[in-house]
Amino acid sequence: MPMRNCRGQGWWHGKFRGCGYRLTVGREAILDLLSGGKGHLSAEDIYLKIHARYPNVGLTTVYRTLDVLSGLGMVHKFDFGDGRARYELAQGPKGEHPHHHHLVCTSCNRVIDYTDFIDDEVELLRRTEKGLGEKYNFKITSHVIQFYGLCAKCRENK
Amino acid sequence: MPMRNCRGQGWWHGKFRGCGYRLTVGREAILDLLSGGKGHLSAEDIYLKIHARYPNVGLTTVYRTLDVLSGLGMVHKFDFGDGRARYELAQGPKGEHPHHHHLVCTSCNRVIDYTDFIDDEVELLRRTEKGLGEKYNFKITSHVIQFYGLCAKCRENK
């Protein structure tokens, strides 16, 4: 049986409603888009794609929805140094979009996800978070690890 | 013999001139300020302090100088998520301002430098940079490691 074209069937339905948020066309469309493909989209990227299919979803709503989703921990907001925020879906309930870190090319702004070494890194992070949390009485909730440099393409064209 | 009041005596003289940059009052003042004290200053922070002593150094020059210094690798530019860039002097030639990472309070925006665990972290980073560099043919030049959470003060006032 094909997926019915009615809203409120997504895995996020519960989380959304549970927090008192209403399910709207724009929010659903944005979550769909983020679930569907590549990450590191800017608000405008998202707006342009959404707006093509739903012409009455405005850029303001995109910003507001991304804020809500960030607050709920459902998307992560990144700054890769190009002057606009980038968003990507957080790890889903079934392990989709697994936790990863980033390589950022300072020349072309390409962003590479990597999960190599993630185990070592996560283990170190765990220890570090514990140690720092105790020493500074600091409650760590998230971390950012990014490597900057030159990507393969930009090294060729150097 | 007391320090003469002429410019061009700082440790950065060589690096500056070597790269074809001219030594100016504003640049010297900014480097002095950054060398002198606490990091994580915004361009406006710097401007206000500099401008008090040198009223004819403008905010534009502060931004331009910070760009130059970033380009030379003499200062690091950070985004801690409060909408303005923060700058701090990079590790000096004699090991001043040693390499460190950051704890960022998402409530009050306080930033804590830490060097605990730095050895473990740096060792991991070295391995990771090597592995990633080979696998992705990516030339890594720098990294950012930041932990976000609630500082001690903000946990009390929760």
Add this chain to the structure above:
DNA sequence: TTGAAAGTGAAAACCATTTTCAATAACTGC
């Protein structure tokens, strides 16, 4: 000392993001 080029301040422009506000859509209880 002098000239070419780098550097500068003030004001204007830029531009990603936020705010405002009247209109609309989503939910709740009937």
Add this chain to the structure above:
DNA sequence: GCAGTTATTGAAAATGGTTTTCACTTTCAA
């Protein structure tokens, strides 16, 4: 369904950190 409450919305205006412009000044090598 229906109405009432309230969250949510789009368009336009405002915000605010940063960059650009441009005529003027300073640096520095010759």
